[in-house]
Structures are given as C-alpha cells and as structure tokens.
Amino acid sequence: MSEQSEVSAVEDVASSQSDAEQRLAELEARLSETEKQLRWSNGKLRMALEVGKLGAWERDIETNELTINAACKANLGVPVDEALTHEELEKLYHPGDVERIQQAISYALATKTDFNIEHRIIRRDGRIGRILVRGGAVYENGKPVRMIGVTQDVTEREKIREEFHLAQRRQDFLLTLNDQLRSFEDPYSIMEATSQSLGSLLKVDSAGYGEVDQDRGIVLVEREWSKGAISNEGRHYRLQEFLPGMLDELNQGRTLAIADVRIDPRMGDPAIQSFYNTINARTLLVVPLLKNDRLTAVVYANSSEPRAWTTDDLALVEDVAERTWTAVEKARAEMRLREAESQFRIIAESLPALVWIIDTDLRLTYANARWLDFSGLPVEDSLGESWMRWIHPDDLTRVLKKMEVHRRDESSHTTEMRYRTREGVYRWHMIQAAPVHSARGEFKGWCGTSVDIHDIKETEEALRRSEEQLRIALRAAKMGDWSWDLATDRLNLSDRAAEIFGLPPGTALSGLDLQKQLHPADVARAVDAMEKSVGKLAPYDVEYRISRANDGARVWVASQGQTTLNDDGSPSGIAGVVQDITDRKHAEERQQLLIRELHHRVKNTLATVQAIVGSTARTASSIDEFYHGFVGRIVSLARTHNLLTEDLWQKASLEELIGTELGPYEDEARNRILVDGPSVELPSEAAVPVGMAIHELTTNAAKHGALSTFGGQVEVKWRVEPGDTRPILNFVWTERGGPRVMTPTRQGFGSRLLQRVLATQLQADVHMDFQEDGLRFTMVMPIPGDPPLFNPDK
16 A cells, blocks of 8 residues: 555545544534433423323333332332332222223234323222323334323312312202103192102112101101112101101201211111111112101111211202102192182082082072072073172162171171072072182182072071960970980970979080989889880879979979971980979978878877876866866867968967967976077968977877876977077977886888978988987977968968
C-alpha cells in the first residue's frame, strides 16, 4: 500500500471516528432530551392520574408480575404497603364479572386493541366497589410482553347513577300506581295492585295491605302478593304475633324496619322466631297508617333474606301506604254512595208514599213514579214548582211560611197538609223532610216523603169521638181503663186507673210491678184469673187488695177485662176497666160485722140480763128492791149501746165506754169496780172495737169472772204516752176475787175479737193472762187520728 493510500486511510478512520463521536453526542443529546421529555411526561401523567384519581398498573405477561401505584391500590381497597399478585387481583373480582373481564382482555390481545371495561370488585372490608379499567398490551416483535393501564373508582358515580335511575323508576312507579289506583272501583283491587307493584319494585318475597282491628287484636289481610302470586283468601294475623312488642311504636306512627329478624333484639322470643320461620321471613318492613290517632291499617313487605332498608325504601313505602289508604277509602266511599243511591231509588220506588227532593228554592228536583201517578203530570212537567199547584191553598200559605224558618235553620220538619189528586179530591198527607248537605257541608235542600193519612185522619176522628164517650162513661162510673200486652208484659193505665193505684198519670207497669202492690194473700188469685183469661179466652173478673203507691193505703179494687187477639187468633193481651170498691167492701165488712155483732150482742145481752137478774135476786131483800136494782142495771146496759151508736159513730170517751159497760155491776159500797185514767177521746174506728172489747171483757167477767160472784172486783187503768207519730194508749183490765181461772180450751167469738180485731184494725199489742186469781188483759195501741173507717151512714 502506498504512503498516499495509508494517509488517506488514516484520514478516513479519523473522519469516521469523528463522525461517530458526533453521532454519539447527538444521540446522547437526543437521549437527554428524550429523558427530559419522559420525565416531563411522567410528571404530567402523574399529575393527571392524581387529578383524575386514576390508578396506574403494569403487568408482565410472562411472569404475571404486577406493578400498581398507590392510587390503584386505593381503588382496589388494598393497603398501600401490601404487595399484590395477579392471582390475588383476580380474587378481588366480583364472581359475576370474572368471565366478562377475561373476555374483554382476550379480545384486546387478539385484536391488538385497547380494552375498556367497568366491573365490580369485592374490597377487603366486604364492601362492593365498582371500577373502570382501561389498558392495552405492549408488543415486542409482534408479541405482547406487558399489559399497562389505568383504573378509576366509579363507585360513587354508579351509586349516583343508580340512585337517579332508582328515583326515576320510583317516580314512574308512583305515577303508574296512581293511574292504576284511579282506575279501580273495588277496594280489594286497589289493595291487590299495591301489593303486587310494591313487591315487584322492592324485589321482596311478600307484600300486602292489612287493616287493623284493635278491638279483636288482629290484622286482616284481604290481598297479599307473595312470590309473584296474589292471595285473596282474606288472611288474618294476631297483632302480638305479627308485630310483637312493637304496637306502641306503630300506634305512634313510627315505621318499623327490621333488617334481620333473627338478630333483632325485639324478636328474641322463640315463639316469634317460630312464627317468622313459618312464613319464611328474615326481613320486615311495616308502615303504620294512623287516622284520628288510631292505628287503622299497615302496609308491609318481607323477604327470606336479610336486608338493610334504606331511607328511600321507607319513604317510598310510606308514600305508597298513604296513597293506597286514600284510594281504598275513596273507593269504599264511592261504593257506599253508589249502594246508597241504588238503595234510595229502590226504596223510593217501593215505598207506599210520595218520595221527593227539593232544593233551597223549593224547586222539585226528584220525585218517584208514585208522584207521577198521583198527580197525573207528564214527566217533563212533574218537577220544578209544579208541586205547589197540588197543595190546598190554606195549607200552602202555612207551609211556605214555615219553610222560611227551616231554610234559615237548615232543619228537618214534619207537618200535615192536603194534596189534590188527579181526580180533584184533596187528601191529607203527612210530610216528613230531612236536610240534605253536600260532602263539604253545603246545604242543598230537603229529601222527604208524603204519606197519605186521609183514612187514618178520619179513623182517628171517629176514634176520638168514641174515646171521649168512653171517658165520659168511665168518669161517671168512677172507673179507669187499662190494657196489658202479653208480649212485653206491659200494663198501660189511664189517668183514672193510675190514680186508683196511687201512681202518676201516664205510668206503665209490668206484671211483676203490679204483683208487688197486691196484698200477698190475693196475688195467686189475681195471677190465676189472668192466666185463665189468656189461656181459655175467658172474661177476666177479679177483686183484690192493693197498697196504694203514693200513700200506702190498703184499698180494694175490682178489675174486669176481655182477652184481645192477634191477627192469627192468638192472645195478644187483655183490655179492661178497674174500679175502686173500697167503700163497697168496707160496707160489706161492716154489714157482716154488725150482723154478727148484733147476733152476738143479743146473746150477750140476754146472758147479761140473766146475770143481772141472778145478781140482783141474790142481793135483794124484797121484790121492790129487786125491781129497782134490776131496772137500773138494764137501763145502764141500754146507755152503753146508745153510746156506741150515737153521734154518727164519730167519737166516744174511753171512760164513758168503760162506765157504761161496768156501771150496772157497781154495788152500793162502790168498791167492786175501780176505774183510773186520763180523759181519752177515741175516734169511731177505735171506739167501736175498743167498746166491743170492753163489752166482751165485761160480759166474760159477768159470766165467768170476778163479776160472776159476790166480792169479785174489776180494776181498769190506762195511761197515754207520747209515741213517734201518734200517742200510745196503755190499757190494763185486772180481775180479782172471782172463781178460779183456767186457760180456756177453745177460742170463742169474744176471744177472737180481742186478739184479731184489735191487732188488725188498731195495730194494738194485745195480751191475755189467765192467772189463777183472775184474768189480766193488757192492750198497747196507737190512738188513731184519721177519719173514721167504719161509718154505716156512708
């Protein structure tokens, strides 16, 4: 090689080396610039990732080594200082999204495109999150070696989106439900639509609308949606079973949301757990409906899985509950209104009366077919003011004047007026009208009836004349009338009949009340007479004693009647008259008493005369002495009878009664008869029986006692003491020196008179002591002050 060639070669080498160094410098400059740009890009990327809250990740496909930054770990819910492998990452994927994630990555690798997928992850704390993952593969020589990408936590965004969709869905649900509820007329269809719609929306196992009967302690569920099916069996649950221990909360209007029945402390009772196991319910939501502070209904939902009820769930169900209750009550009100209108028309057309409605201007707005038939008007002319032309002019003026008052007071009214028939004849009608108000309380007019009472009015007038004649006849006979209803056991008395029984006018009695007034000895006879009258349809005729209610006086009444019959011929009661026969009975008693007394006194008088004859004969020394003594005693005896019967039996002195009876037996020494006591005037009702008693005692003494032998003595003493209401007479009759006394073996008329008459008529306490040395008779009695009971001249 020549020198020139060598030099040229050296120069070429030097030039190449210089070029290489220059290129190296350029490359280093470019590398420095690239690194600068890379740092700049990394800075911007890091800022972008931080601002966008993006996490970055890189995965080596061959080694599955995973590199993620702190933001990515935060998105995944992994601690910052924890290393994470690809296998561990895949375990965080929600099982429902794993297949979709794998398909997206596989497709991106196959098509050499980026992938973009949103999926759920299960964080370490158990919460479910949602992330957006974007990434792609890095290729070398056409082969993917790495996967890189970013993640973004979109949980809150999705939550907001879901809440928006849910709110939109619920709004659509409520609008649809409203349309449904408005379309139903049947309350049960409304309950059914609510239960089905609510159950589907909430995705629960069962939902229903129940009405609460607190008096019976149950929830009645007419319609229940359960797992896609509607039950219309009308189930009912016991409140304490369905909602144990929580009624207080419901009664206060608080919604009950139970996430898990098994762990809720209020549901710990084994019986409650058993109940909810039976209906397969783990979660429960109950919304109470309070109306007028009273629990009236509930809307409920339950499911077999626990559920945390959200405030939106509660608000929705509470809204649905109120809408449902309003729709149910409205449907029921409208149903009742339709039924009422239907029933009104049925009743109006079937009533034997004119049925009508007039407005506040007294214009006829409705009339039943009977009005058309009565008036003869065509339908088109039957309303408005047409009715006024059919009223008697005298009645119309009166009625229109009264209607002004009723219109002002919005009040009901009843009156009578005459309507003209199509034949031109006026007939009496009874008008009854009630005010009509709208649902808002606005006065709309009256609804009323006009009932033909013309025949009744004529019958009433005839009956009135007949009753007046009967009253005149009964008044003249001093009788009262009565009627007894067998079905009600009610005894109605006229005013005179009530007066006889001592009762206020208009009093009605039961059979038992009447029996209480009857004398006990007469009850059986009176009841037997009534039973025979009803059983044998025989006349009722009985006399009995009663205690007058107002003053307790014992009076005799005579009652006569005749059995009344029902339409089928069965007895319906008795109607009759009653008369006070006390005076007649007393007259009969006096007559019988006087007859017996006359008979007895004649016998006693003869015995007395005989005793006087004997006594006088034993003591007289001559015929003349015997005559004068005998005549004197007979005259004294006659004075006794005169004393008892004179002065219309008004009053008699007790001392005179005693003196008159015992006077004939007094001897000249005046020590045979001893009388001592204050002046006492006895009314005739006491003087007669007391005089009879003294006479009996005197006669007995003359026949068998102290006056029957010489030396016998009779001592009579009395005194008067104050009593509670009347003075008390203490009377003592004592005999001495007579024959030996023995208790009689039988009771004669005199003894019966002393024991019964004095005790019965004078309420006297009488005692007879047959002591061996002589009879001792005592009598303690209140001195009567009333008018005489026995008066033969009355």
